[in-house]
Amino acid sequence: MEADDRSSEDRICDSQGKHEYFEIQNEDIQESNEGRMGSIQTFFTLLKGFLVISILFMPNGYSNGGWMFATAALVGSMLITLTCGLLLIQVASKYKGTFSDLGFLAMGNKGRYICDFVLAVSQTGFVTPYVVFISQNLNKIIDYHFGFTVNTWIMGLILFFIDTPLCWVRKIQTLERYHFLGDLTVFSAGIILISEAISFRNDQGSFAEDIEPFNSDKYLVFLGTAIFIFEGVGIILPVREACKNKHHFPAIFTCVILFLCCFFASFGFFNYAVYGEELLSNAPLVTKVLREGNLVVEVVMILFIINVVLSYPLIIYPCNIIIESYSVDKMAPSKTRTFLRNLSRALVVVVTFSIGISLEDTLDRLLSVEGSLTCTPVAFIMPAVFHLQLVAESRLAKALDYFIIGLGFVFLFGLTSYTIISWS
Numbered sequence: 001m002e003a004d005d006r007s008s009e010d011r012i013c014d015s016q017g018k019h020e021y022f023e024i025q026n027e028d029i030q031e032s033n034e035g036r037m038g039s040i041q042t043f044f045t046l047l048k049g050f051l052v053i054s055i056l057f058m059p060n061g062y063s064n065g066g067w068m069f070a071t072a073a074l075v076g077s078m079l080i081t082l083t084c085g086l087l088l089i090q091v092a093s094k095y096k097g098t099f100s101d102l103g104f105l106a107m108g109n110k111g112r113y114i115c116d117f118v119l120a121v122s123q124t125g126f127v128t129p130y131v132v133f134i135s136q137n138l139n140k141i142i143d144y145h146f147g148f149t150v151n152t153w154i155m156g157l158i159l160f161f162i163d164t165p166l167c168w169v170r171k172i173q174t175l176e177r178y179h180f181l182g183d184l185t186v187f188s189a190g191i192i193l194i195s196e197a198i199s200f201r202n203d204q205g206s207f208a209e210d211i212e213p214f215n216s217d218k219y220l221v222f223l224g225t226a227i228f229i230f231e232g233v234g235i236i237l238p239v240r241e242a243c244k245n246k247h248h249f250p251a252i253f254t255c256v257i258l259f260l261c262c263f264f265a266s267f268g269f270f271n272y273a274v275y276g277e278e279l280l281s282n283a284p285l286v287t288k289v290l291r292e293g294n295l296v297v298e299v300v301m302i303l304f305i306i307n308v309v310l311s312y313p314l315i316i317y318p319c320n321i322i323i324e325s326y327s328v329d330k331m332a333p334s335k336t337r338t339f340l341r342n343l344s345r346a347l348v349v350v351v352t353f354s355i356g357i358s359l360e361d362t363l364d365r366l367l368s369v370e371g372s373l374t375c376t377p378v379a380f381i382m383p384a385v386f387h388l389q390l391v392a393e394s395r396l397a398k399a400l401d402y403f404i405i406g407l408g409f410v411f412l413f414g415l416t417s418y419t420i421i422s423w424s
Contacts, residue, residue, distance in 0.1 A: 049232030058268030208276025
């Protein structure tokens with residue numbers, strides 16, 4: 001109880017012998033005056049962290065929720081994500097450190113451990129389906145043209161030798177050029193998919209007649225999708241530290257979230273209006289409703305595969321930082337430490353790929369539970385707790401924090417229970 005009455009600075013000083021406090025000198029996280037990414041680079045890097053393959057799920061999501069409910073849920077999730085992100089940025093502007101450091105400042109060692117766990121698991125969960133997505137879509141193309149498929153484990157081995165060297169990159173800004181390329185692939189694929197939808201609509205002569213504003217059978221499914229869709233909260237702090245103009249960062253983050261909401265909503269609604277409930281209800285990925293062997297479909301697949309490959313190092317970055325903080329970061333700088341860091345990051349690739357491939361048939365259920373259990377604490381609950389404990393002074397600010405925390409727990413237990421019941 002005594003620790004709760006002391007200042008955050010006192011907690012840091014008293015904790016040195018128990019758990020080494022993350023200093024900004026960490027070579028993976030740059031000091032505020034050493035950030036090298038300009039505003040444009042920061043925008044595309046943030047965009048890359050939030051925009052991977054989520055867009056492909058949006059038409060099916062609109063089918064599950066209905067166009068009116070899905071839009072409202074998406075806007076609601078956007079507002080909560082934006083608010084929590086800005087709260088997190090506000091805390092980070094006063095206290096230097098990682099997501100876990102802020103957890104330590106707010107709640108002591110238990111806060112650090114909770115943050116480390118939920119952040120590492122959530123980021124791992126985000127990248128787990130990547131290898132399956134790549135394997136399935138590449139095999140679809142290979143099978144159509146050449147009449148055979150490549151074993152998923154072999155595909156994972158090939159991807160291991162591509163993604164592992166990218167994960168060895170120490171500084172986020174080094175990957176900036178790839179972030180822009182990844183964003184470009186998503187937007188190009190989005191344009192191609194919209195063009196294909198327009199062509200389909202012209203062939204049909206009208207929009208689908210079976211769309212509905214509210215789907216009473218599946219609307220709760222989309223609530224989980226709406227939370228999961230903004231999947232890049234874990235990279236906010238690392239990207240902020242790499243940003244040169246930190247006073248511009250809140251505005252950049254706001255622009256990214258608003259842009260994503262408009263992009264997701266317009267893409268999901270238009271495709272739902274074109275293809276309708278019948279075609280999309282059994283198509284988790286919108287590419288499934290497109291014609292097999294269509295060159296357009298194959299281009300979209302390849303573009304998204306490139307995007308997923310380039311996104312993996314950024315999304316798994318926080319997980320690597322957490323693992324290394326408990327192991328090699330305590331060693332003196334040396335070739336051995338560098339080797340162990342590289343080995344650690346390679347093993348993370350192996351583990352995430354292996355989980356994805358092993359649970360390929362039940363991956364959707366696993367990710368649903370993982371999302372409600374770990375994404376909600378990372379995206380909603382913990383930023384509000386940080387702000388409440390470290391920054392909030394006015395009654396209004398504290399009331400907002402308490403509201404978000406309460407809402408987060410409703411999502412945490414409510415959506416998790418629903419997912420488990422639906423699973424059964």
